[in-house]
Amino acid sequence: MNGKPIIKSTVKPSFPAKMDLSVGKGVNTRLQAIASNPAQTLQLVKPSSNPLTKPVPRAPAVPTGLGMDSSTFRARMVSKLASHGITDTRVLNAMQTTHRHSFVDTALANQAYEDTSLPIGWGQTISKPNVVARMIELLFEGKTGNLGRVLEIGTGCGYQAAVLSHIAHEVYSIERVAGLYEKARENFRPFRIKNTHLLFGDGMLGFPKGAPYTGIIAAAGGDAIPQAWIDQLAMGGRIVAPVTNKVAGEQSLVVVDKTEAGLKRTVLELVQFVPLKSGVI
Numbered sequence: 001m002n003g004k005p006i007i008k009s010t011v012k013p014s015f016p017a018k019m020d021l022s023v024g025k026g027v028n029t030r031l032q033a034i035a036s037n038p039a040q041t042l043q044l045v046k047p048s049s050n051p052l053t054k055p056v057p058r059a060p061a062v063p064t065g066l067g068m069d070s071s072t073f074r075a076r077m078v079s080k081l082a083s084h085g086i087t088d089t090r091v092l093n094a095m096q097t098t099h100r101h102s103f104v105d106t107a108l109a110n111q112a113y114e115d116t117s118l119p120i121g122w123g124q125t126i127s128k129p130n131v132v133a134r135m136i137e138l139l140f141e142g143k144t145g146n147l148g149r150v151l152e153i154g155t156g157c158g159y160q161a162a163v164l165s166h167i168a169h170e171v172y173s174i175e176r177v178a179g180l181y182e183k184a185r186e187n188f189r190p191f192r193i194k195n196t197h198l199l200f201g202d203g204m205l206g207f208p209k210g211a212p213y214t215g216i217i218a219a220a221g222g223d224a225i226p227q228a229w230i231d232q233l234a235m236g237g238r239i240v241a242p243v244t245n246k247v248a249g250e251q252s253l254v255v256v257d258k259t260e261a262g263l264k265r266t267v268l269e270l271v272q273f274v275p276l277k278s279g280v281i
């Protein structure tokens, strides 16, 4: 991978514009950050306290279409991921553990372990398992030990955030569509995901309160990587995001590494993600 430096260094600005953050400490506090500008409104939500691996009795049952044991379907999916070149066992284990079928509509649950993107409402889609695994593998490439805090832009149905919760120390995930933010909260409810904060807001602004992040991962693609993400990235950290080249009209996966020598940008394969949009709806 030949990366070319694009920016020498970054100075952390006083970003974002003032927010009235009534924020408590720790993940068990319900937090609300209300800005005067609704586009900058963020809510940090108390994670639910039920097991991800062991749904409580009220959790959605494994849909009929999946047969008796959804773990068999996940095992097949994981072996396909491995045969497509995913080698990081942390990623493969997280994909094996996370119930993708619980994050899509019941009518689509029997397709949950196929390598396909699926509609999640509001014109958005959950990414293919292959793409989720590839991006998370890139995010943690070369990193060991405490994997620190990760910021995800585009919670959608919450699936990727749930996968990340098994690998990162702490996850902040932002969604700009209120209905999807609520849906992700609902999807999280039956599972014990203690280290993940779901936020409602404009992810283009990042979430400075949780910074610096070891990794920032975007599930929606804009024309450029927002400066806020670069500012909120820790030294040695990495951004993995789809970026659209307006001239070519193509979207590629881009990796940005923040190093002492500056930013290293690497353009990888072509991808197809929903657009990164500003503001909230």
Ligand code: SAH
Binding pocket: 120, 124, 125, 126, 127, 153, 154, 155, 156, 157, 158, 159, 160, 161, 174, 175, 176, 177, 180, 201, 202, 203, 204, 219, 220, 274, 275, 276, 277, 278, 279
């Ligand atoms: N990771 C998600 C994929 C959702 S698709 C999953 O596992 O389901 C991408 C999401 O990005 C959409 O829900 C879209 O609303 C959201 N999005 C787009 N622009 C955004 C922004 N500026 N801030 C936060 N979310 C954004």
